[in-house]
Amino acid sequence: MTLSPDTLRPDTLAELEASLHQMKTANYFLRVAVDQVPEAVLILEAETSEKSGPKVLFSNATAAIMVGVEPEKGLRGMGISDLASGDMDAAILLNCLNRAVENGGAHECQALMQNFYGQPPQPCTWRVRAVFNSLRKLLNFTLVVTPLKSASAVLPAPAMAAPPSCDDLDAHSDRLKQDNLAALAQGIAHDVNNLLGPVTVRLSDLLQQVDGQPGLQEELQLIFAGLKRARQFTSQVVTACRAKPHQKQPVDLSAIIHDTVKFAGAGSNAQLRVRLGTALRWPVADAVKISQVLQNLILNGIQAMPQGGYMDVDAENTDIGLGQDEILKPGTYVRVTVRDRGCGIPPENLERLFKETFTTKPDGNGIGLTTCKLFIRDHDGDIRVSSRLNVGTEFSVYLPAVPAQTASTGVVEKDLAPVPLKNGQGRVLIVDDEDDLRKVAHLILKRCGYQVIECDNGQDAVKIYHSLARTGTPPDVVLMDLTLRGGMNGGETAAEILRFDPEARLVVTSGSVNEDVQMSYLEKGFVGVLPKPYEAGELTQIVHRVVTMMSRA
Incomplete structure (x- = not known):
């Protein structure tokens, strides 16, 4: 039945009108207050x-x-x-x-x-x-x-203190900007890790199924090596966001160059020629960052030569004497040169090349060369460019270096082979809102002998765990993504499950977890950490370890 003024008693209608008037008055005063x-x-x-x-x-x-x-x-x-x-x-x-x-x-x-x-x-x-x-x-x-x-919004000045100076405000503004950029970079790294996840799991699994096909295995291995580099790079971004300095050590530049050239040049119509000087020194550097810089420079050169052609990647020892260079300190260096024969860079753009927002590509973001510059400057080196229109462009990277090492330090990749799969038995609950990754992980674990249940949100995860526990068959392992969309996040879901069952075995999986913060999650009740993007073998190994740990308890 639809209510109208005619169907209401006079006193009820008066009460409604009075309430409505009060609400309008309250809303008016609230609006006036907020406007002040x-x-x-x-x-x-x-x-x-x-x-x-x-x-x-x-x-x-x-x-x-x-x-x-x-x-x-x-x-x-x-x-x-x-x-x-x-x-x-x-x-x-x-x-x-x-x-x-x-x-x-x-x-x-x-x-x-x-x-x-x-x-x-x-x-x-x-x-x-x-x-x-x-x-x-x-x-x-x-x-x-x-x-x-x-x-007052920038610096909380203490009572009777002098007002903050312009330098103080600028320094505070720079710190805020750095914090924001760090948070933004960490969010991007997290999203990239989620995108890499399904591909990494599936490819690491496929590599273990093509032993009898050496040609295909070599191609897949090359792609897998690139994924591992991307994984290392995003891990570095997350670590950098947490303000922990990277450790630098002597690295084998020859190995880095050969490996990077093979990967960056794969599938292009450019011919890359590598020439290395004798007794090439080892830069004291972060191997992954140096590989990323070279990869960026090589790919830029390939894009500058759409019709193909020759590119050179050279490396040689060089020394900088006292007062010889305005930027580089005196000492021993190694110089890496990446030279293309493309369209060249107009003179008016050379000065802007390493600016944060500059790009000449329609779909570019202008951050590639800026990142390269920051990486190299962080190594106390420098990157320089010279170019001629319709002739080509040459980038030179200078890095402080020491005599060639004979130890095993400085290897770009710890191991390019995928982690082997581990069969087992048990019940696994996968909680992840990335559909592709969840389904691939389900496929791998099921093939390795596990019973698998999956869901994409925290509320359903709690319900599923409660339901299974009441039937006497709780999950042996819960793989818990931290950043679930909407509703309960992974941390809240884990806390709710642990309140119900303190013996629950939860493994945190996230694209924003690295080695530096793993202990904090173990202290919160998780029994393991599986950073994204993970391999199929890493997935099965940690599930097997947790199930085995339970059986021994």
Whole structure:
């Protein structure tokens, strides 16, 4: 039955009208109060758009003024990416929103806010909180945005202290920027690891099935070596985000060059010629980073020669004397030269080549050569370029070096062979929201003798574990991804399972876990750590170890 004013008693109608008036009055005063707040206050919808991100549901007057929009008009309907100054700032904000969903609590980042009134973008601190209901369903996001130029928002000055200097503000701004870039890099590394996961598992399994086909095995081995390099690189990104310095040691540059040239040149129509000097010194370096730099330079050269041709990769010893170079310190070096015969680089672009946002490629992001420069400078070396239009381009990399070593240090890859599979018996619950990886892991474990149950969210994982435990057949191993989309994340799911069954055996799997933080998860009740992307053999080995550990207990 539809209610109308005619069907209601007069006193009931009066009560409803009074309640409605009270709500309107309360809403008015609440809006006036929020408009007086000196920070921008935003409420964003939970749903997101691929193009602009979550849209604004509510904004106060300060937010409109900061963006350069009339307060009466407001920002409703704008996406979070529309409010950011550029792609980098938008990516930082979206990553901050994702972290708020995955980890809960308030998260902070620094990004430039756009201004539509002709003013320059304004650096701001964005405080983000994800709002959930009692069932852990995401309702919306609340954001408080503070201009960074405000001294009180930048540095908490103690009572009676002198105001912060410009240098203090700049230093604080740089630290915030580094923290944001680190968080963004870690998020990207996590996503890349998830993409590499299904391919790594499947390929490592296939390699163990083609023993009688040497040609195919060699091709697959080459691809697998590239995946392992990518895995090492993303692991380094995660480690770098945690501010732990890398250890450098003498590395066999000859082996790195041959290995990298073979991988980077595979499938191209360019012919790469390698020439190495006698008694070539060993740079004191991170082998994976040096390989990444050379790979980037080689691929750039190949792209500059779409019709094919010859490329040179040379390496020779060189010495820098006192006062001989403006950048390099005096000492012994090794110089690696990557030379293509492509279209060349215009003179006006050479100065901008290593800038963070510069690129001439329609689909490029301009960070490849910048990353190379940062890597080499981190090794106390330098990278230089010379180029002539329609003749070619030459990159020279200088690295401090020591005499050639005879020890086994400096090998690029510990072992290119895949980890062997391990058969066993037991019941495994896979909790992962990456469908492809979950299904491949299911296939591998089932073939190796295990019973497998899978699900893609924390709520179902808890229900499945409870159900199996009540029948006396709890999972022997739970493979728990940390970053489950929506609802409970992996940490919350694991805690809920351990509350129900303190003897549960959980193994954490995530693209953002590396060796440096494994102990912290073991202290939280996990019995093992399986960083993504993992191989098929690594998957079966850790499951076998946990099941065996249970049988001995």
